[in-house]
Amino acid sequence: MSRHQLDARNLLCPMPVIRTQDRVATLAPGDMLEVFCTDPGALNDIPAWCRLNGHRVLETRRDGRDVVLVVEVGGEER
Amino acid sequence: MSKQRKAVALVSGGLDSMLAAKVVQEQGIQVEGINFFTGFCVEGHTHAIREKDRSRPKRNNALWVAEQLGMKLHIIDISADYKDVVLNPKHGYGANLNPCLDCKIFMVHKALEWMEANGFDFIITGEVVGQRPKSQRADTMPVVARESGAEDRLLRPLCAKNLPPTLPEREGWVDRERLHDFSGRSRKPQMALAAALGLEEYAQPAGGCCFLTDEHYSAKLADLWRARGERDYDLDDIMLLKVGRHLRPRPHFKLIIGREEGENNFLEGYRRRFIHLRTLGHTGPLVLVDGRVDRDDLELAARIAARYGQGRSAAAVEVQVEDPGGVLSTILTVAPLPPHEVAESWHV
Numbered sequence: 563m564s565r566h567q568l569d570a571r572n573l574l575c576p577m578p579v580i581r582t583q584d585r586v587a588t589l590a591p592g593d594m595l596e597v598f599c600t601d602p603g604a605l606n607d608i609p610a611w612c613r614l615n616g617h618r619v620l621e622t623r624r625d626g627r628d629v630v631l632v633v634e635v636g637g638e639e640r
Numbered sequence: 641m642s643k644q645r646k647a648v649a650l651v652s653g654g655l656d657s658m659l660a661a662k663v664v665q666e667q668g669i670q671v672e673g674i675n676f677f678t679g680f681c682v683e684g685h686t687h688a689i690r691e692k693d694r695s696r697p698k699r700n701n702a703l704w705v706a707e708q709l710g711m712k713l714h715i716i717d718i719s720a721d722y723k724d725v726v727l728n729p730k731h732g733y734g735a736n737l738n739p740c741l742d743c744k745i746f747m748v749h750k751a752l753e754w755m756e757a758n759g760f761d762f763i764i765t766g767e768v769v770g771q772r773p774k775s776q777r778a779d780t781m782p783v784v785a786r787e788s789g790a791e792d793r794l795l796r797p798l799c800a801k802n803l804p805p806t807l808p809e810r811e812g813w814v815d816r817e818r819l820h821d822f823s824g825r826s827r828k829p830q831m832a833l834a835a836a837l838g839l840e841e842y843a844q845p846a847g848g849c850c851f852l853t854d855e856h857y858s859a860k861l862a863d864l865w866r867a868r869g870e871r872d873y874d875l876d877d878i879m880l881l882k883v884g885r886h887l888r889p890r891p892h893f894k895l896i897i898g899r900e901e902g903e904n905n906f907l908e909g910y911r912r913r914f915i916h917l918r919t920l921g922h923t924g925p926l927v928l929v930d931g932r933v934d935r936d937d938l939e940l941a942a943r944i945a946a947r948y949g950q951g952r953s954a955a956a957v958e959v960q961v962e963d964p965g966g967v968l969s970t971i972l973t974v975a976p977l978p979p980h981e982v983a984e985s986w987h988v
């Protein structure tokens with residue numbers, strides 16, 4: 563299990579989701595990915611994408627202008 | 641036992657593609673969605689950067705549709721390859737810079753590649769004969785199937801009965817009788833079908849899916865091409881066309897002026913790429929300068945920046961001008977440009 567970060571700041575929907583999706587595809591089940599965004603829509607979209615694809619959002623928080631999500635990679639990704 | 645057949649559905653987030661996927665799911669086919677990101681997509685929260693739109697619910701409609709239907713969704717960034725579609729549409733543009741027919745062909749082609757790479761059997765779209773003037777006419781439907789390479793692996797469940805049977809129908813994977821025969825511009829059959837399928841909520845059926853159908857957006861894109869002397873763009877260019885007030889006071893440069901705090905924050909992210917201005921001592925917009933400018937141009941830009949800030953009625957306003965990256969910085973003291981001197985023709 564390892565921890566990774568993704569900077570998706572200043573990207574508009576659906577780019578934060580796409581970047582998350584592409585990054586997750588390179589990670590192993592159980593890995594954590596901390597995603598930093600500025601588009602508040604990511605607070606809905608990344609969890610929705612995770613639910614659909616078998617990953618878990620462990621944490622969401624706002625940090626100044628940033629929206630931060632911590633995703634735990636599930637075992638199901640194709 | 642017969643093999644579980646799998647279909648990939650093009651999902652825009654609108655009602656038609658949602659229905660098309662659902663109709664095929666109902667027949668026991670495993671459906672997964674693909675949503676293509678072209679760079680021009682309109683999303684519920686594309687405007688989330690604007691403070692005034694913050695209260696609106698923000699969701700990505702394609703993801704929302706996938707959740708409603710309980711299917712996986714793959715969002716695929718095709719923005720780089722899509723450029724060729726926008727710049728050189730073989731079948732031309734629609735009312736604005738929307739290359740709808742070429743776009744459909746391209747997306748179905750990309751779905752075909754995905755289908756083959758992932759072991760799926762056919763492709764579903766929400767197209768309806770006669771619904772769109774150019775891309776969904778009776779005579780262009782076969783063009784999409786043919787030029788995309790999908791041929792009869794392309795099923796349009798909402799109007800399949802108006803078209804020759806496709807492979808999934810002939811092979812008995814789907815029952816043609818349980819597909820539909822919608823045609824024309826009326827949305828009533830779709831709404832009735834949605835009700836029959838128990839889908840109560842969906843994105844506005846008439847909601848545009850892409851900025852290229854928007855007259856004002858297309859005008860800004862055309863202006864960008866004219867000013868550059870070539871038809872080209874990158875992702876940042878087309879994102880910036882969605883944000884701020886765009887003024888072109890001289891043919892060789894334009895200003896992108898944040899209209900409120902959310903836009904200013906968004907434009908901040910582009911300070912590394914553009915000369916940028918902001919007023920000192922008065923609140924005001926962040927202004928990006930797109931083009932090559934000399935001292936006189938910057939003076940004019942500063943006067944315009946001052947005109948859109950709180951100091952607009954002051955006799956003189958200090959405006960900070962920074963190079964990309966903020967290495968060099970100058971302060972100009974200027975008189976805000978009076979509103980009547982902001983020519984109507986400057987507004988892009």
Ligand code: SF4
Nearest residue numbers: 738739740743849850
């Ligand atoms: S409206 Fe935009 S996304 Fe939709 S078919 Fe036309 S060009 Fe493609």
